[in-house]
Amino acid sequence: MNSHIHLHQFHIPVLGVGFSVDAPLKVAKYGISSVISLIDDTLMELLREKYLLAAGKEYLPISVKAPDARAARITAYLNMINVMVRERFEDLRNSLFEKGSEISKxxxxxxxLSALKIKYNEMISSDDNHLIDKLQQWLRDNIKPGSIxxxxxxxxxxxxxxSAxxxxxxxxxxxxxxxxGYAMSDLESSIVFxxxxxxxxxxxxxxxxxxYPDVLGNFKKKIIIKVSDFRSALIHGKFLAKKGLWVSEYRVESGLxxxxxxxxxxxxxxxxxxxxxxxxxxxxxxxxxxxxYDALNRKNIKFNGTDPRYTLTVQGGLGTYSEHQFMMRKYGVSSTGWGSPFLLVPEVMNVDKDTLEKLSAAGEEDLYLSNISPLGVPFNSLRGNERDAEKMFKVAQGKPGSPCAKKFLLSNKEFSEKPLCTASITYLNKKLTExxxxxxxxxxxxERIDAAxxxxxxxxGLIASALIVNEFKTPKQSQTVAVCPGPNLAYFSKITGLKEMVDHIYGRTNLITSENRPNVFIKEISLxxxxxxxxxxxxxxxIPPQKDDFFKVFKKNISDGINYYKALIPELIEETEKMRKRISKELEELELKLSAVSWNV
Incomplete structure (x- = not known):
């Protein structure tokens, strides 16, 4: 059965709602896979209009009042992205092999160690014109775009x-x-849940x-599940398998x-x-x-392909080539995810100039785990972002809350059968009165007012940057920006280009601007x-008994993790001896810090 063969050993995960919404248009032609958020169909419709008109193509609007408008807009947007990626890829494929050309890039x-890279190096170092022509044709025939x-x-x-x-x-x-919307599109790619x-x-x-697999066992659309641990993967995999659905990739992400x-x-x-x-x-x-297989038999779906396989990928806090290499070698992952560092690559992400400068200047204390999400889930954020400043200005004026025009995060039923967003004016008026x-x-x-x-x-907030970058005028919508970088961004400050970031990932250059950056595992223990x-x-x-039990388990799991890493140090062969000694010392310090954590005293 097929699975997307990674030309690259990394992928770009989804970033916010608007930051990576059109990333495939920027990176897929180079064989790099990236992920689009499907939350905001209105943003997608604005971008579809912009891109089609800029290309001199016909744009047929899909009104928000059209039948099944949300799905139809998403399908139309994804089909447009697919066509444009193919066009840009073919332009690249047909470009000349010369310094600075698209195909050379x-x-x-x-x-x-990519087979394609080895052949390319053979071609550029050859003096035999016949061999060069032959190799160039082979190279053109064997490249492909990244997955959308x-x-x-x-x-x-x-x-x-x-309406009634x-x-x-x-x-x-x-x-x-x-x-x-995705299922009805022309894309042959993956959906990440x-x-x-x-x-x-x-x-x-x-x-x-x-x-479902075709007769040869190939999937037109594949399923990726983002999981936190093995148990989660097993539960998701079995649940979907019972329906004849195969998880092609388990994407493990650090929880914090x-x-x-x-x-x-x-x-x-x-x-x-x-x-x-x-x-x-x-x-x-x-x-x-x-x-x-049992489920496919029940559904009478037959194929002659080989047995299905899955790939394992990992993301969250990776920042160096040595960490990337270790994950590939030790755990057998096929790809590592690099998200937050790409927020400093405006060539790829929709990040406005002001936000870009704030992200570039951000240190460890500026990146924090906040309670700002209406979903009630901790949310990584940037201190001093424009959205929070606007929010607190409204509070100071005695007018807290947002109009809630988009309504994607409605989840609270405290005051009505229809859910409200906890950041909305309607909810906050009721909550503050209570x-x-x-x-x-x-x-x-x-304390309670501040929390509300x-x-x-x-x-x-998470689409505002895309609106600014693309110069969309939205008189009824604020364009103050919220941004969601991970803690790892504290150690990157250089605003850079795609090629330089890729060179960093593969160890050909170094973009880490802080000598104090801890190893990815050390950082996670600290978090x-x-x-x-x-x-x-x-x-x-x-502390009530239930919480007491939870804290004991939580502390023991961290402690077990520290012991695991202590035993792992000799295996960190990608790291220098100096770094291994530093990791060992920091593990001891974190062990002492953890042992001092207590409650009910």
Missing amino acids: YFEMLPA DVNIMSKVDKANYD GNLLGNEFNDAHAALR SAGMNPRLFSYLETFKDF NCGGHAFASDGFLLGPIMDEFNKRKDELLNSVTEIF IKSNGFNQFELN VEKTCLCE YTNYLISKIEESIKP
């Missing part, structure tokens, strides 16, 4: 209503419609033929050392998680394969220890 960015992948946050699946206020069927829920299990949404996959929403594990660290995947890979494959009527003392009152007004409108401390500090004292 394609090959120069490939990893050193898409992302859906599984639980961002708000129900919708018709009647509840529409589940298939018109936000995530369902986005899935349908993140943010946990949504059985109803996953069951909806069954209705689209592109997710990542950008955007942070779904923290119970103290399980990335190294031990990857080790479990490596040791139990056959168990995962065999258990899921058996269920998958808080003020409860007779709290001044300290408690201020902390929420930020991410629907607008989890601080997270545990913060959870203890915000808990009611004395």
Whole structure:
């Protein structure tokens, strides 16, 4: 069965809503895979108009009032991206092999041991014109574009209503419609499901033929599940296999050392998680394969292909070639994800000039795990961002909250059967009235008000940068920017280009601007220890038994992770001896810090 062969050993994950929404147009022609967020169909429609008109092509608007508008807009946008990527790729394929040309750039960015790169180097070092012509033709014939992948946050699946206020069927829920938009597109790529299990949404996959194997065992559209640990992969894999659906890739992401929403594990660290995947890979494959075949037989789906396989990838906090290489060698991953560093690559991401400068200047203290998300999930953010400044200005004026025009993150049913967004004016008016009527003392009152007004409108904030970069005028929508970098961005400050970032990933140059950057594993231990401390500090004292048990498990999991890394140090052969000694010393320091963490004292 087919699986996308990575020409490159890295991929660009989804970044926010608008930052990577058109990234494939910038990188796919070079064989680099990237991920589009399918949250905001209005943004996609604006971009579709812009790109089609700029190319002198016909643009037929899809009104928000059109039947099945959300799915139709997403399909149209993805089809346009697909066509334009193919056009740009063919232009690249037909360009001359000369210094600075597009096709030369394609090959120069490939990893050193790529079969294509080796052939390319053979071609440019040859003096035999006949051999050069032959090799150039072979090289042109064997390149391909990167995958145009898409992302859906599984639980961002708000129900919708018709113009008369009647509840529409589940298939018109936000995530369902986005899935349908992708499924009906011409793309041959992968859909990434993140943010946990949504059985109803996953069951909806069954209705689209592109997710099933053809007679040769090939998939037109593949499924990638972003998971936090092995157990999650096994649960997702089996659930989908029972429906005759194959997970082609398990994408492991650090719970805290990542950008955007942070779904923290119970103290399980990335190294031990990857080790479990490596040791139990056959168990995962065999258990899921058996269920998958049984389901295909029930559905009478036949094929003559080879047995299905899955790939394992990892992302979250990786920042050096040595870390990338270690993940590839030790855990057998086929690709590593590099997200936050690409926020400093305006050639690829929609990042406006002001935000770019703030990100470039940001240090460790400027990047923090916030409570600003209306979903109630910790959210990695940048201190001093424009969106938060606007939010606090409204609070100071006595007018907290956002109008909530987009309504993608409606989830709270405290005050009505129809959910509200906790960052909205409507919700905050009700919530603040409730808080003020409860007779709290001044300290408690201020604390609860501050917690309520902390929420930020991410629907607008996470697309604002794309609106600014593309010069879209939105009189009814604020263009103040929210941004969601991971902690790793603190160690990058150079605003750079695509080729230079790729060269950094493959160890051909170094873009790390802070000598104090810790190893990816050390950073994650520190993040989890601080997270545990913060959870203890915000808990009611004395700690109730259930919380006490949770903290004990959390602390033990971090401790087990530290012991795992201690034993791993001799295997970190990609690192220098100096770095291995530093890691060893920092593990001891973190072990002491963790041992001092206590509660109920």
